[in-house]
Amino acid sequence: xxxxxxxxxxxxxxxxxxxxxxxxxxxxxxxxxxxxxxxxxxxxxxxxxxxxxxxxxxxxxxxxxxxxxxxxxxxxxxxxxxxxxxxxxxxxxxxxxxxxxxxxxxxxxxxxxxxxxxxxxxxxxxxxxxxxxxxxxxxxxxxxxxxxxxxxxxxxxxxxxxxxxxxxxxxxxxxxxxxxxxxxxxxxxxxxxxxxxxxxxxxxxxxxxxxxxxxxxxxxxxxxxxxxxxxxxxxxxxxxxxxxxxxxxxxxxxxxxxxxxxxxxxxxxxxxxxxxxxxxxxxxxxxxxxxxxxxxxxxxxxxxxxxxxxxxxxxxxxxxxx
Numbered sequence: 001x002x003x004x005x006x007x008x009x010x011x012x013x014x015x016x017x018x019x020x021x022x023x024x025x026x027x028x029x030x031x032x033x034x035x036x037x038x039x040x041x042x043x044x045x046x047x048x049x050x051x052x053x054x055x056x057x058x059x060x061x062x063x064x065x066x067x068x069x070x071x072x073x074x075x076x077x078x079x080x081x082x083x084x085x086x087x088x089x090x091x092x093x094x095x096x097x098x099x100x101x102x103x104x105x106x107x108x109x110x111x112x113x114x115x116x117x118x119x120x121x122x123x124x125x126x127x128x129x130x131x132x133x134x135x136x137x138x139x140x141x142x143x144x145x146x147x148x149x150x151x152x153x154x155x156x157x158x159x160x161x162x163x164x165x166x167x168x169x170x171x172x173x174x175x176x177x178x179x180x181x182x183x184x185x186x187x188x189x190x191x192x193x194x195x196x197x198x199x200x201x202x203x204x205x206x207x208x209x210x211x212x213x214x215x216x217x218x219x220x221x222x223x224x225x226x227x228x229x230x231x232x233x234x235x236x237x238x239x240x241x242x243x244x245x246x247x248x249x250x251x252x253x254x255x256x257x258x259x260x261x262x263x264x265x266x267x268x269x270x271x272x273x274x275x276x277x278x279x280x281x282x283x284x285x286x287x288x289x290x291x292x293x294x295x296x297x298x299x300x301x302x303x304x305x306x307x308x309x310x311x312x313x314x315x316x317x318x319x320x321x322x
Contacts, residue, residue, distance in 0.1 A: 006073035007031045008058060008106070009080035010051070013182045014122065016043035018077060018225040023050055025229075030071035032056040032064075032080065043182050058102025061109065068113050075232050077120045078106055081152070084186050085126060086277055088148035095147045096154070103155035107162045107170065118169040118232040121159040124152045125176040125217065125243070125284045135217075135287040138174075138241055145279040160239070169237045176217040176243035176286040178224040179306060181313030188250055189218070189310060192257050197314040199268055200261045206268055210275030212251045215283040219244045220301035220309075230295040243286025244299045256307040261315075 005022050009015045010031025022029050030052040033040065041048055054070060056063040058080045068076075081099040082088060088095040103121055110117050126149035127142045144150040159172040183190040188209065195207035219242075227242045258265035291297045301309075 002026060002028050003074045004028045004030065004071060005075045005077065006067065006071045007077045007079060008056075008102075009078075010053070011040050011043060012079060012083070013043065013180055013184065013221050014178070014225055014228075015077075015079045016182055017180070017222045018079070018228060019044065019051060020047060021222075021225050021229060023047060028052070030054060030067070030073065032058075032067055058098050058105065061105045064105055065109050065113065068109055073114065073117050075118045075120070076106065076110060077122070077228060077232075078103055078155075079122045081122070082148065083184075085146050085148045086275075087186075088146055088151070089278055092147035096151045098151075099148060100151035100154040100158075104158045107158060107168070111162065111166055111168065115166065115168060118237075119159070119162075119171070120228055120232055121155055121170070121172040122228070123156050123172050123174040124149060125174060125286060126281070127153045127156065127174060128284065129281050130279070134283055135243075135245065135285040136174075136241070137287040138239055138290055145281065146277065156239075163237055169232070171231045171237045172239045173228065173231060174239070174241045174286070175224055175227075176219065176241070176284060178219045178221045178242075179310060180221040181310050182221070183310070189253060189307075190314075192250075192253055193307075193310040193314040195268075196257050196261055196263075196311050197317070199263070200315065206270055208270055208272050208275065209250065209254075210271060210273075210277070211280055212254070212269075212271060213249055213282070214280060215247045215249045215285070217243045217245070217247050217285045218253070218303060218306060219299045220306050223299045223301055227291060227295060227297045230297055234294070238294070240291045240295065241286045241288050242291055242297070243288045244303075245286065245288060246303065247283060247285045248303055253307060256304060257311050260308060260311050
């Protein structure tokens with residue numbers, strides 16, 4: 001019997017990779033997209049016609065109920081969120097409504113309409129925030145220091161609450177930074193990759209960034225969506241940290257990216273305080289030993305290969321004009 005999956009945020013980086021993975025496994029894949037005056041399905045190009053897309057928003061319980069009724073899912077992956085940490089400081093109420101309460105709306109609808117469905121909640125390493133104990137694991141304390149991280153922490157706690165209160169198969173993952181050629185350009189890694197392409201092709205003479213000392217545990221999004229799927233295939237629900245166990249600074253990402261075109265990044269990059277967050281965790285490093293042990297999951301793509309992929313993709317999208 002064909003399994004049915006519902007993915008909120010299917011048009012995002014993770015949603016697109018997860019949709020591809022599930023299609024390869026024979027799933028009937030449904031996804032929610034928000035109405036927009038411009039098309040927002042570019043990441044689904046090549047397999048969009050295999051998907052069942054529904055207009056819905058995590059702030060609208062009535063619309064979500066209609067999607068659940070139409071898709072009748074066996075598995076639900078909640079990837080929808082206001083994912084820009086910096087912007088969440090400017091829109092804290094909206095961030096909480098979408099990223100935090102959106103999860104609760106889904107859980108409550110599933111409790112009433114489809115309690116046997118398995119539910120996955122996408123969390124973030126930002127939830128650990130200023131916790132100085134690194135690497136962080138499932139036992140580490142959440143200390144969120146942004147509206148985005150606070151909303152994600154609320155969603156995590158509600159997922160645990162519904163699992164323990166109602167016996168639902170609901171799991172929450174704390175995913176450390178994961179990137180790819182499909183990463184949105186508001187994120188620093190994609191901004192760097194695009195900046196390298198623009199500078200190399202003569203469209204820009206500098207790249208302006210914020211904190212170059214921020215140290216992050218960067219993995220490949222395609223690897224991380226496999227972990228999401230594995231979590232919902234277990235006999236018992238449990239929460240997991242997904243990470244590579246290695247950290248790299250923004251400065252090191254810059255060095256690798258500019259090396260690929262033979263440039264010294266220091267000649268092209270400058271910083272501007274306006275790109276700094278009000279509070280920025282200096283180091284985010286994860287311990288994914290539980291996922292390795294129980295899910296048999298390990299990241300396949302290393303840091304250098306990840307940077308290479310992103311810069312190469314940016315260059316291919318913007319070839320040198322002849």
